[in-house]
Amino acid sequence: MAALREVGVGVVGLGWMGRLHCSSYQRIPARFPELGLRPRLRVVADPSAAAQGAALEQFEAQRAVDDAAAVFSDPSVAAVSICSPNFLHRGLALAAAEAGKPFWIEKPMGVDAAQSREIHDAARAAGVATAVGFNYRHAPAVEHIRALVREGRLGRITNVRCRMDADYAASPDGPLTWRYDRERAGAGVIADLLSHGSDLVQYVTGQAITEVSATTDVLIRDRPIPTSTGVGHGSVEVGDERGPVGNEDWVAALATLDGGAHATLESSRVARGHRSDYVLEVFGTEGSARWTFTRMNEFEVMIGDGGLEHGYTTVFAGAGHGDYGRFQPGPGIPMSFDDLKAIECAQFLAGVVGDAGDGGLGDGVTGDGAGGLGVGAGALVAPTTADGLAAAEITDAIVRSAASRSWVEVPQVDGTTRAM
Ligand SMILES: NC(=O)c1ccc[n+]([C@@H]2O[C@H](COP(=O)([O-])OP(=O)(O)OC[C@H]3O[C@@H](n4cnc5c(N)ncnc54)[C@H](O)[C@@H]3O)[C@@H](O)[C@H]2O)c1
Structure with a gap:
């Protein structure tokens, strides 16, 4: 067996996500041996x-x-992870592109569509590989539902429902961190959670969201001002003084997709009881399928006419569903959230080293083997800055729609991976 090539990586921001990027890199040799990295x-x-x-x-x-x-x-x-708070993403991504470093950036990519477009344009101009942290795509059950859609097994897709509910912000005494500031975080739960949902809807259907009609609200209007800094949602001290929350706690949106389907999207960060309840339901003329993150390793499907047994079948993820077989030997053994990130990491690195075949990565990649990987074309395709921008355009359109109380068009982005 050929020696593994070393790829030098850097990680910016070492909170929850940064540490997860670090451990994901470490898992690559064992979980994705064919990368040879x-x-x-x-x-x-x-x-x-x-x-x-x-x-x-x-x-x-x-x-x-x-x-x-x-x-x-x-x-x-040779490659960089950007895992800082949102307001630093733009500057860090532009610096990475300027240095010619491929980057894997957490979502939301920029705090708004304008910043996200700058990031996407800079990556394209520099010709660097990118990945964006839309990790829910990589759940084997989600990948399989996408495959059912692509194979036409659900018939013509008529409508999709996506709900991203959490309660990380449900306590009114949770500190007023950067996450509640429009300048530093972007559009609240729309950018933070619903961006995952917009991406899921587009990825699973292969259709682009073209217009939205939305309503939003700030349900907890003020929060205690922190008196110290810290990482995460709550690990800071607060005083008695409270300040206004500057971005959205809740959103509901209707959407039209370019393939003729409709979507409903809803998200809350203050949904008491919903710890991390992320649900996707896809309806077609021949069947439907549904998945929820809290039961990540299974999905429900109903195809055709089941006669007197008409109804959903619960299917446990197993070999043959997405990348499941890399992580567990037999069906029904749960994969974890961290595994989704390892998949994303591998997709990113496949792009990084794929680029090395064309342009070279200098001192960052060392060892045997020519550029390029023995990876099947399209087998490891990361969500890129095009997908990050597409989600940001939907976020901004939702904000405009809620403000104007009208349907708003979503600017379209070329080169997304949803149809790949
Ligand atoms: N993909 C996902 O599912 C997911 C989940 C959580 C967070 N995120 C995203 O990841 C990013 C980070 O979120 P988190 O939950 O890890 O936050 P966190 O608060 O846990 O960590 C942020 C880290 O950034 C560091 N930091 C602050 N300023 C910095 C600077 N100038 N340079 C370098 N590091 C700096 C902080 O010290 C902290 O260690 C956010 O963009 C968030 O939206 C994505």
């Missing part, structure tokens, strides 16, 4: 000394720094 964490960046120390120790990062600039200027870094 061994990612090496060359440098990580975060202002938190504790986060830096943990990355050095737990993920064997070679270097930890305060300033992300050191990641982009390091010649041993």
